Amino acid sequence: MRTLGQRLWRYRGLYLMLLPGLLYFLVFRYWPLWNAQIAFRDFQPVLGVWGSPWVGLQHFYDFFNSYYFEQLLRNTLVISVAKIVAGIPPAVLLAIALHETSRRFLSRLVQTVSFLPHFLSWVIVYGILLAVLSPSDGLLNQFLQAFGLEPIPFLTSVQTFQPVVVLSEVWKETGWSAVLFLAALLSINPALYEAAAIDGASRWQQVRYISLPGLTGVLVLVLLLKIGSILDAGFHQIFVLYSLPVYSVGDIIDTWVYRQGILNFQFSLATAVGLFKGAIGLVLIVLANHLARRWTGNSLY
Amino acid sequence: MRKGPKLLLLAAVLATLAAKAQGPTELHVALYAANPEAPAPPPNWEVYQILRDKLGINLKFTMLPTGADGDNRLGALAAANDLPDLFEVRSLALFDRLLQQGQLAPVNKLFPQMPRRTQVRYSDPRRNRLVSVRDQIYGLQERVTLSRQYAIWVRKDWLDRLGLQPPSTLEEFFQVAKAFTERDPDGNGRNDTYGFGGVIDYDTAGILPGLGLGNHFQWVYGAYGVAGTWNYDPRAFAANLRDPNFRRATEFIRRLVEAKVIDPDWATLRRADLRTRWQQGRYGMFFESVGGLQAGLQNFYANNPNAELIMLAPPKGPEGKSSMGTYSSAGWLFVVSKRAMDSGKDAAIARFLEWAHSGEGYYLLGWGRKGQDYILVNNVPTVNTQVPISVRGSYTQMRWLAFNANPIEMRGRYPEITVAGRKFVMYQLMEKAQAQGNWINRTGDVAVKAAPNQADIERYVAENLVQFVLGQRPINDTTWRQFLDGLRNLRFEQYEAAAERTLREYGYLLPTPTR
Numbered sequence: 001m002r003t004l005g006q007r008l009w010r011y012r013g014l015y016l017m018l019l020p021g022l023l024y025f026l027v028f029r030y031w032p033l034w035n036a037q038i039a040f041r042d043f044q045p046v047l048g049v050w051g052s053p054w055v056g057l058q059h060f061y062d063f064f065n066s067y068y069f070e071q072l073l074r075n076t077l078v079i080s081v082a083k084i085v086a087g088i089p090p091a092v093l094l095a096i097a098l099h100e101t102s103r104r105f106l107s108r109l110v111q112t113v114s115f116l117p118h119f120l121s122w123v124i125v126y127g128i129l130l131a132v133l134s135p136s137d138g139l140l141n142q143f144l145q146a147f148g149l150e151p152i153p154f155l156t157s158v159q160t161f162q163p164v165v166v167l168s169e170v171w172k173e174t175g176w177s178a179v180l181f182l183a184a185l186l187s188i189n190p191a192l193y194e195a196a197a198i199d200g201a202s203r204w205q206q207v208r209y210i211s212l213p214g215l216t217g218v219l220v221l222v223l224l225l226k227i228g229s230i231l232d233a234g235f236h237q238i239f240v241l242y243s244l245p246v247y248s249v250g251d252i253i254d255t256w257v258y259r260q261g262i263l264n265f266q267f268s269l270a271t272a273v274g275l276f277k278g279a280i281g282l283v284l285i286v287l288a289n290h291l292a293r294r295w296t297g298n299s300l301y
Numbered sequence: 302m303r304k305g306p307k308l309l310l311l312a313a314v315l316a317t318l319a320a321k322a323q324g325p326t327e328l329h330v331a332l333y334a335a336n337p338e339a340p341a342p343p344p345n346w347e348v349y350q351i352l353r354d355k356l357g358i359n360l361k362f363t364m365l366p367t368g369a370d371g372d373n374r375l376g377a378l379a380a381a382n383d384l385p386d387l388f389e390v391r392s393l394a395l396f397d398r399l400l401q402q403g404q405l406a407p408v409n410k411l412f413p414q415m416p417r418r419t420q421v422r423y424s425d426p427r428r429n430r431l432v433s434v435r436d437q438i439y440g441l442q443e444r445v446t447l448s449r450q451y452a453i454w455v456r457k458d459w460l461d462r463l464g465l466q467p468p469s470t471l472e473e474f475f476q477v478a479k480a481f482t483e484r485d486p487d488g489n490g491r492n493d494t495y496g497f498g499g500v501i502d503y504d505t506a507g508i509l510p511g512l513g514l515g516n517h518f519q520w521v522y523g524a525y526g527v528a529g530t531w532n533y534d535p536r537a538f539a540a541n542l543r544d545p546n547f548r549r550a551t552e553f554i555r556r557l558v559e560a561k562v563i564d565p566d567w568a569t570l571r572r573a574d575l576r577t578r579w580q581q582g583r584y585g586m587f588f589e590s591v592g593g594l595q596a597g598l599q600n601f602y603a604n605n606p607n608a609e610l611i612m613l614a615p616p617k618g619p620e621g622k623s624s625m626g627t628y629s630s631a632g633w634l635f636v637v638s639k640r641a642m643d644s645g646k647d648a649a650i651a652r653f654l655e656w657a658h659s660g661e662g663y664y665l666l667g668w669g670r671k672g673q674d675y676i677l678v679n680n681v682p683t684v685n686t687q688v689p690i691s692v693r694g695s696y697t698q699m700r701w702l703a704f705n706a707n708p709i710e711m712r713g714r715y716p717e718i719t720v721a722g723r724k725f726v727m728y729q730l731m732e733k734a735q736a737q738g739n740w741i742n743r744t745g746d747v748a749v750k751a752a753p754n755q756a757d758i759e760r761y762v763a764e765n766l767v768q769f770v771l772g773q774r775p776i777n778d779t780t781w782r783q784f785l786d787g788l789r790n791l792r793f794e795q796y797e798a799a800a801e802r803t804l805r806e807y808g809y810l811l812p813t814p815t816r
Contacts, residue, residue, distance in 0.1 A: 043380070044402050044403075045379055045380050045381065045382040045402060045404060046382060046402055046403050046404060046639075048382070062753075066754065066757060067754065067757045067761070067790060067791055068757060068760070130566070130569070130574075134565075134566050135565040135566060136495075136564055136565050136566050137493075151565070153565060153568075155569050156568045156569055156771065158773065243501070243568055243569045244501060244568060244760075244763050244764050244767040245568050245569075245764075245767045245768065245771055245773065247760060247764045248764065251760070256756070259756035259760070260754070260755075260756040260757070262373060262376070263369055263372065263373075263392070263394065263756065264394045264398075264751065264755060264756060265376045265379070265392075265394060265395055265398040267376075267380055
């Protein structure tokens with residue numbers, strides 16, 4: 001039997017490759033947990049993390065009792081769940097379509113084009129949305145007006161804001177999300193498709209009985225990861241897109257924390273909310289993982 | 302010269318000599334970018350060398366991004382207990398927080414070490430009081446160098462084409478805005494113009510924002526006598542939004558929106574978008590600062606070669622009241638970290654600030670490289686516009702430490718310019734905007750501490766007003782009462798009571814509003 005040292009030495013190349021990732025998690029994920037104690041203190045920089053006075057659960061209490069708490073939680077959950085529900089099917093469909101096409105050039109072109117929006121910042125996407133949705137000269141509203149219809153203030157209407165948020169996210173991220181599913185499809189043994197074709201299975205039947213079951217594992221993985229961050233509804237996107245008329249449906253926990261916690265320099269409050277989000281995410285991911293293992297046999301760990 | 306100042310000057314000179322003998326003092330200064338379109342000064346900036354040679358200071362300058370990003374950066378430095386020695390604070394919430402955390406040092410002992418600067422800039426006890434706790438002054442509170450510079454600008458060529466007069470009342474404003482929207486004032490045969498362009502904006506430069514719809518609509522509330530957050534009448538102190546006239550002003554804005562005479566994008570547009578649109582010639586009237594106008598004239602006339610702009614006095618309301626908005630007489634605020642003062646850097650800070658106040662320091666920091674970035678014409682610094690602002694702007698990133706708004710300086714900053722064959726005397730326009738705006742002094746607002754739930758209060762008021770104005774909620778007795786009653790859930794009364802206490806204590810509640 002090899003000793004630990006011998007094994008480390010034997011696989012030194014692999015461990016070396018692991019090192020940067022480990023360091024990243026230690027420095028940026030685990031070390032900050034020590035400082036997360038300021039959520040329970042009235043943080044005073046002069047006194048340091050350790051010297052700041054304890055205030056118990058005061059910051060959590062302030063957050064839960066804040067005027068807009070219920071609305072913030074509702075908006076965060078609605079937008080987050082809607083993004084998951086509306087975001088996964090198009091990515092799966094795109095991956096299957098790319099996998100199924102026999103024209104490689106077309107497949108690569110579509111993949112590249114659908115990829116591109118992922119690299120645009122939300123500020124640029126806001127500019128594009130304004131050019132399309134603006135009630136004064138937006139493309140879509142000009143189209144509506146050409147048919148004698150009233151322009152719709154998509155970005156300032158409480159009825160349309162959440163759909164705009166969700167659909168713009170779907171437009172921006174579908175190509176990127178499809179990569180994972182495409183990789184899963186490519187890892188399916190081609191012999192299965194060949195055997196099915198010999199047995200007379202149509203393309204649709206191949207998709208239904210080979211491709212889709214082959215995606216289950218990745219689908220569960222993606223879903224679990226998204227559930228773990230369900231209280232992250234997309235700060236950057238909302239921050240750029242929202243405005244006063246749609247705060248009632250657009251303000252989420254993170255934008256509130258930015259205004260109340262960061263802009264007012266209440267770092268302890270901001271940390272408390274971060275911990276709260278992390279705790280909820282942890283509970284949900286453990287629960288969802290358990291259910292996924294029970295129902296599908298696939299799980300994260 | 303009396304004996305006292307002579308001795309002080311002598312002491313300052315001796316201190317400089319002593320400092321030089323000991324080697325340079327490291328001084329970390331952080332200021333918001335004075336020219337956000339230009340980078341920080343290059344490492345070979347002559348100022349660094351001059352400060353080392355003449356003042357014994359090794360300057361490290363950090364340029365903060367303007368707006369919330371800069372505030373956040375300072376906040377992060379504060380959280381790490383790593384604040385610069387001398388820095389600028391624009392967020393009053395941050396100032397309060399730093400004060401509460403004991404990260405700021407009293408600056409009283411700097412004053413005798415920089416007598417000239419102190420005499421001109423920090424000798425107003427009332428202004429110093431804004432940043433004082435008991436007898437200790439915790440900031441170098443400058444007087445405002447740029448305020449009341451906003452106005453409503455009107456397309457006179459459109460007025461002439463439609464046979465209209467510049468509006469002087471709210472009702473006339475509405476009628477003119479309607480004509481600009483509906484009667485094709487640019488004669489291009491298309492329905493592509495709007496009567497008025499304004500956005501929801503809370504910028505603090507040149508105008509003091511209050512609770513509500515932001516700076517660009519203060520003139521409507523001013524026409525009803527309720528501009529700003531608080532009513533400074535000592536017998537009737539309250540938040541202005543409790544006044545029935547506040548509802549009437551909101552109803553007027555709703556009328557503008559309903560009549561579609563405001564660009565329908567107004568609630569989502571940023572200030573930069575507004576500027577693009579007025580420069581494109583989409584608006585008959587728009588809210589803009591003199592500085593913003595100066596920066597946009599070139600584009601404006603490239604797009605609208607036959608246009609003519611005039612400045613409008615604030616329109617009068619039903620009772621004859623008018624005001625373009627509120628302002629504060631307190632300007633830039635510079636503070637010193639406790640760590641810097643504890644480590645004995647006060648003398649170096651004072652030397653640096655005194656140098657920046659006049660003579661060589663004033664010109665180098667305020668105007669840049671003589672002969673390259675500016676020249677003196679009849680003693681008036683005249684900017685060389687051949688050097689792009691992205692280049693010359695680097696050399697004046699610390700200009701707010703130097704500028705003091707004297708008349709010659711204002712002529713240099715707002716010069717006479719010619720655009721598309723038209724002459725604009727910008728400093729005269731500035732003076733006119735300041736004089737005819739009936740601006741209301743609300744300096745006391747600066748002393749009022751933010752409520753613990755300030756973000757929620759601001760959101761509640763602004764969001765409800767926007768809903769009223771956009772027609773998402775009807776405005777009637779019931780809905781308005783609901784709006785006012787809802788303030789109770791935000792503990793608004795406590796905020797209001799604290800504001801009244803502060804304003805009384807600081808002597809800002811006067812029998813008649815200060816003009």
